[in-house]
Amino acid sequence: MDSSSTSEAGPSQSSTSFERWRSAFAAIAGPSSTPESEEDRMRLQDEKDYNKCEKWKMDLMRKSPMITFMLKQLDLAGCSFSPSNIQCYACPPTTSGGFSSELGILLCQNQLFGKKHLEDTLAHEMIHAFDHCRFKMDPENLRHHACTEIRAASLSGECNWAREFFYRGHYWNRATVGKHHQECVKRRAATSVSSNPACPSRAEADKAVNEVFESCFKDTRPFDEIY
Structure with missing residues (x-):
């Protein structure tokens, strides 16, 4: 840096x-x-x-x-x-x-x-x-990009219920808070990946996010759990 x-x-x-x-x-x-x-x-x-x-x-x-x-x-x-x-x-x-x-x-x-x-x-x-x-991250590799965006969206606090409700207008059902958190993470990550010059379409961004979501969402390092 x-x-x-x-x-x-x-x-x-x-x-x-x-x-x-x-x-x-x-x-x-x-x-x-x-x-x-x-x-x-x-x-x-x-x-x-x-x-x-x-x-x-x-x-x-x-x-x-x-x-x-x-x-x-x-x-x-x-x-x-x-x-x-x-x-x-x-x-x-x-x-x-x-x-x-x-x-x-x-x-x-x-x-x-x-x-x-x-x-x-x-x-x-x-x-x-x-x-x-x-990691040695390749900025043109959509899977690499998707993984770091998934982790950043999940761990930073940007997908907490207050941000989703008050600033983005997304309603959270208390019974399915975990599901909404994951939906927010996927949506935010795909939006970021779709802005990558190497990404040809939103469909390709969604595909990259879905392909790496499970493993990258579970990787909470350097935290013990989701913040």
Whole structure:
């Protein structure tokens, strides 16, 4: 994990890794034609979002049982993370975070519902980092991609009932909570795999997830059980 920006520098920092994230998302978002006054407003909002994201990130890295546990496990696996390896940045509307073996972890400062959402997002990306550290993962292998997405969706907390009900509108029947958790994991994993440039269709993403689901869902490392 070789991301090198620092949390003290603020949203105007120009470190190599920050500029590479900027370039990656500029390519997605396309060229800007925003009027100057609107740019000023957006700049102020970006600064506000950035500062909030950084504060929450640092609080979680110090106090969250989930995040401190994952930091320790990554360190033991030989892939230590510091605040400079976890960056806040504005992203397109459909993205809340990302992991790159070269750049580290991205937290989308403008797509966070709250501190708990940031915690779940950070945990999700840290599980990806843990998997990358443990295995030689081929990003174009849909089964590899499906496995890490299954584990991240299941173990990070993003498929808990509150997130499903309040943010996604999926109703949970208390009598079948376990089944709904698995359905959420499959749905979230397939959506991620379908965005892989090597994936030709949603049907192929569903197929990859179904092929590895049983073994990858049972693999709860580094946890003893599902969080």
